[in-house]
Amino acid sequence: MTPKTSESAGAKSGRARRRPTPGQITVLVLGVLGLVFIFENTKDTQIRLLIPVVTMPLWMALLGTGVIGFLCGFFSIRRRR
Known part of the structure; x- marks a missing residue:
């Protein structure tokens, strides 16, 4: 029997930690700035x-305008896939 490590346990459960990409960080920062502005x-x-x-x-x-814009972008990207 081999001892289980946290890596093997995480890989089995499908919950491996991923670092956010620079694009995701940029979108998050712009979203926060947009909410502050609103x-x-x-x-x-x-x-x-x-x-x-x-x-x-x-x-x-x-x-309301931001939500409408988000939904339009979300559905247009979703249909392309």
Whole structure:
């Protein structure tokens, strides 16, 4: 019988630790900066949604636009694979 090491135990369970790539770190940093920018802009603003004019906090408009952009990018990349 051979003793189990942490490497062999991790390889069997499929939970080997991977270091984040420079691209992943860049995306994480840009995401955090984007969230800081969004939540620093708290004043109310008027936004025209086709016909009606809506007054809402600017951070909600920025966050909503960011989420829509993320979803568009996510689904377009997912379909290419």
